[in-house]
Amino acid sequence: MSEVTGAKALFLALEAVGVEHIFGIPGGAILPAYDPLIDSTVKHILCRHEQGAAHAADGYAQASGKVGVCMATSGPGATNLITGLASSFMDSIPVVAITGQVPRPAMGYDAFQESDITGNAGPVTKHTFLVMEPDDIAQTVAEAFHIASTGRPGPVLIDIPKDVLQARFTYKPAGPVDLPGYQPTTKPNQRQIVEAAKLIAESERPILYAGGGIIKAGASAELVQLAEMTGIPVVTTLMARGVIPDGHDLCLGMPGMHGNYTAVTALQRSDLLIGIGPRFDDRVTGKLSHFAPDAKIIHADIDPAEISKNRKADVPIVGDAKAVLVELIKVIESRRGKDSQPDYSAWRDTVNGWKKAYPYKYTQTEDGPLKPQYVVERIAALTDGNAIYCSGVGQHQMWGSQFIPFRRPRTWINSGGSGAMGFGVPAAMGAKVAMPDDEVWCIDGDGCFQMTCQELATMAVEKIPIKIAILNNAYLGMVRQWQELFYDERYSEVEFGWDIPDYVKLAEAYGCIGLRVESMQDVDTAIEKARGVNDRPVVIDFRCDKGEMCYPMVAAGSSNDDIILGPEYEKEPVAHELGDHLYSQEEDMVID
Amino acid sequence: MKHTIAVLVENKPGVLARVSGLFARRGFNIHSLAVGTTESPNVSRMTIVVDLPERPLEHVTKQVYKLINVLKVIELEPELSVERELMLIKVRAVAEVRARIIELTEIFRGKVIDVGTDSMTIEITGAPEKIQAFEDLVAVYGIIELVKSGRVALSRGSKSIKDRQLRVAG
Ligand SMILES: Cc1ncc(C[n+]2csc(CCOP(=O)(O)OP(=O)(O)O)c2C)c(N)n1
Numbered sequence: 075m076s077e078v079t080g081a082k083a084l085f086l087a088l089e090a091v092g093v094e095h096i097f098g099i100p101g102g103a104i105l106p107a108y109d110p111l112i113d114s115t116v117k118h119i120l121c122r123h124e125q126g127a128a129h130a131a132d133g134y135a136q137a138s139g140k141v142g143v144c145m146a147t148s149g150p151g152a153t154n155l156i157t158g159l160a161s162s163f164m165d166s167i168p169v170v171a172i173t174g175q176v177p178r179p180a181m182g183y184d185a186f187q188e189s190d191i192t193g194n195a196g197p198v199t200k201h202t203f204l205v206m207e208p209d210d211i212a213q214t215v216a217e218a219f220h221i222a223s224t225g226r227p228g229p230v231l232i233d234i235p236k237d238v239l240q241a242r243f244t245y246k247p248a249g250p251v252d253l254p255g256y257q258p259t260t261k262p263n264q265r266q267i268v269e270a271a272k273l274i275a276e277s278e279r280p281i282l283y284a285g286g287g288i289i290k291a292g293a294s295a296e297l298v299q300l301a302e303m304t305g306i307p308v309v310t311t312l313m314a315r316g317v318i319p320d321g322h323d324l325c326l327g328m329p330g331m332h333g334n335y336t337a338v339t340a341l342q343r344s345d346l347l348i349g350i351g352p353r354f355d356d357r358v359t360g361k362l363s364h365f366a367p368d369a370k371i372i373h374a375d376i377d378p379a380e381i382s383k384n385r386k387a388d389v390p391i392v393g394d395a396k397a398v399l400v401e402l403i404k405v406i407e408s409r410r411g412k413d414s415q416p417d418y419s420a421w422r423d424t425v426n427g428w429k430k431a432y433p434y435k436y437t438q439t440e441d442g443p444l445k446p447q448y449v450v451e452r453i454a455a456l457t458d459g460n461a462i463y464c465s466g467v468g469q470h471q472m473w474g475s476q477f478i479p480f481r482r483p484r485t486w487i488n489s490g491g492s493g494a495m496g497f498g499v500p501a502a503m504g505a506k507v508a509m510p511d512d513e514v515w516c517i518d519g520d521g522c523f524q525m526t527c528q529e530l531a532t533m534a535v536e537k538i539p540i541k542i543a544i545l546n547n548a549y550l551g552m553v554r555q556w557q558e559l560f561y562d563e564r565y566s567e568v569e570f571g572w573d574i575p576d577y578v579k580l581a582e583a584y585g586c587i588g589l590r591v592e593s594m595q596d597v598d599t600a601i602e603k604a605r606g607v608n609d610r611p612v613v614i615d616f617r618c619d620k621g622e623m624c625y626p627m628v629a630a631g632s633s634n635d636d637i638i639l640g641p642e643y644e645k646e647p648v649a650h651e652l653g654d655h656l657y658s659q660e661e662d663m664v665i666d
Numbered sequence: 667m668k669h670t671i672a673v674l675v676e677n678k679p680g681v682l683a684r685v686s687g688l689f690a691r692r693g694f695n696i697h698s699l700a701v702g703t704t705e706s707p708n709v710s711r712m713t714i715v716v717d718l719p720e721r722p723l724e725h726v727t728k729q730v731y732k733l734i735n736v737l738k739v740i741e742l743e744p745e746l747s748v749e750r751e752l753m754l755i756k757v758r759a760v761a762e763v764r765a766r767i768i769e770l771t772e773i774f775r776g777k778v779i780d781v782g783t784d785s786m787t788i789e790i791t792g793a794p795e796k797i798q799a800f801e802d803l804v805a806v807y808g809i810i811e812l813v814k815s816g817r818v819a820l821s822r823g824s825k826s827i828k829d830r831q832l833r834v835a836g
């Protein structure tokens with residue numbers, strides 16, 4: 075092959091690993107890369123903010139399972155990616171970020187727009203590369219995509235100095251990837267699988283604790299199969315919504331701080347948690363020393379560092395969720411007849427009793443304020459739970475997770491571990507680019523929307539027709555909720571107001587369609603109208619009850635036993651069916 | 667509780683920062699860290715003494731092992747390994763006490779490597795406790811400055827770190 079520039083090599087390498095889309099913004103140091111882009115099969119989506127580009131790459135990856143790619147220039151362009159990379163890191167989302175760097179001779183001299191981005195991004199990425207020779211570009215791209223998409227997925231950053239992009243050299247395609255320090259264990263240890271099967275056979279109140287690892291492994295079918303063959307109920311964490319349909323008899327929905335009574339209590343009362351790809355996150359466990367006090371733990375994860383990190387596992391299993399489920403199903407099948415046949419029907423009856431007695435509750439009256447939960451329910455109903463739903467971070471996110479009956483994996487996209495406000499709009503953009511035939515909704519908050527709404531311009535220009543439902547409660551609602559409950563209703567710096575900005579005008583200014591809904595009667599019409607638009611985004615300003623609270627709630631640092639069901643249940647107090655437990659007196663850390 | 671771990675890393679720029687940064691942000695306390703080249707030109711070896719009051723060592727080793735440039739992490743249990751540290755110590759040494767300091771140095775099998783008008787610099791190698799003992803003994807004369815290499819360690823017997831399996835989940 076004849077001589078090419080480093081920049082051209084970059085695109086040849088990106089094409090070779092199958093990249094179709096890049097979200098980015100050009101600038102000085104990355105400029106050379108924007109020239110071969112013109113002739114490349116890779117399509118670039120010009121974003122309005124690098125944070126938007128990073129979240130879009132994340133949404134793209136979450137929706138499709140492919141690696142999302144974003145690109146930025148050095149210095150501020152690169153540092154603007156950090157929030158997005160941090161979110162992808164916490165949620166194990168495969169993303170590759172490409173950044174320009176100042177030319178090699180200028181590095182280390184505080185040159186214009188120099189920043190140590192490999193150093194900055196190091197703590198929030200799975201790996202970073204600084205490419206100092208044009209010869210290394212192709213191999214680095216291959217390695218970066220391999221690292222991002224295998225094992226426990228995550229973001230990888232490639233930083234390339236400008237003069238490396240400009241250098242001319244003879245291109246050689248990447249060879250096989252050989253990373254001696256990176257050998258993820260995917261195949262579970264058979265002995266551990268047998269141990270797990272034994273525990274399952276001995277248990278009386280097992281729960282399948284399904285985490286995001288199942289989505290990454292594409293193992294939903296296997297999870298459902300295991301649940302059905304054993305009759306074990308399943309809870310789905312915020313990152314695993316949709317791995318089993320919410321309508322499934324064995325699905326208990328979301329556990330955690332704003333999870334439902336049944337999912338939370340089932341974990342608490344269980345004698346065996348079968349964790350497949352969860353993190354035992356503080357949002358799920360509540361006060362750790364009080365979490366599932368009677369339960370033995372099977373914990374399967376592809377990342378050994380997650381196992382026994384928060385809660386000691388009785389049976390640790392390192393492996394890919396799919397491989398673990400497949401093996402577990404095989405072993406359970408083969409032991410049929412050997413083990414006593416466990417019968418969990420009494421346990422299921424108990425759990426189903428809770429399900430009936432303590433559903434999520436709110437009251438929408440004909441002439442009362444519009445309830446955000448009602449809006450979510452209507453969107454879910456009119457789209458038949460078949461769209462892809464994205465969200466920001468706050469009350470609206472929790473209502474989204476609570477009230478959408480998910481049918482399939484990769485249809486609930488949010489910033490779970492990082493909780494990055496502003497995630498929703500750009501992530502929805504990325505999801506729509508990845509899955510153009512799917513209807514994509516962003517359930518957003520008024521606060522979150524204002525952090526990244528500049529991507530409306532991107533979508534109007536690129537004709538990316540997503541639907542954005544702002545649950546406009548005029549507040550940083552989740553913070554207001556904490557101030558109401560834990561700071562004696564002393565509200566401090568949380569009120570935004572309904573009117574500024576005027577979301578309808580703002581949408582129109584960005585070349586989108588803006589709608590406003592103030593009463594429950596108009597909800598369906600607006601949703602249907604938005605569904606009919608296919609050439610640009612639609613923003614619906616749902617003016618909701620300003621004071622609505624998100625329940626149930628387990629206060630930070632509290633035991634899951636002390637779940638607060640909220641005023642809807644005050645009339646008919648809950649008969650706590652929790653046994654008395656002797657908890658250790660030792661204080662846990664409290665993560666607010 | 668203090669543990670000694672040996673970490674084999676690819677000899678690439680930024681690796682030390684990755685490892686030490688990981689310790690810092692996860693709240694693992696580094697007591698000492700020594701790094702140098704090994705028998706293979708593209709592999710470096712770190713010996714890290716980490717102080718973990720409440721967490722199991724596995725939390726550390728598993729996280730370190732996740733770094734892409736890290737090839738191997740093992741714990742060197744004190745009973746099964748040899749540990750050494752090197753100290754250079756500059757002691758105030760006026761004429762009357764020199765003989766006494768030289769005598770101490772000989773007892774500790776150290777070496778006087780520099781002499782000033784009223785100071786002496788001594789090199790001491792040994793297990794950390796031995797070095798500490800020497801430091802305590804000469805403290806009465808006045809320590810001008812000292813430097814320690816940090817602990818380095820190898821397992822006993824004929825096996826190498828490469829023969830040992832990393833402990834995985836458990
Ligand atoms: C970038 C960022 N800043 C601050 C926070 C803290 N925070 C969490 S939820 C929330 C309020 C979000 O407000 P809004 O988007 O209106 O959602 P609501 O809770 O009202 O539904 C805030 C400020 C955060 N999670 N992320």
Ligand SMILES: [Mg+2]
Pocket residue numbers: 519520521545546547548549550551
């Ligand atoms: Mg709000």
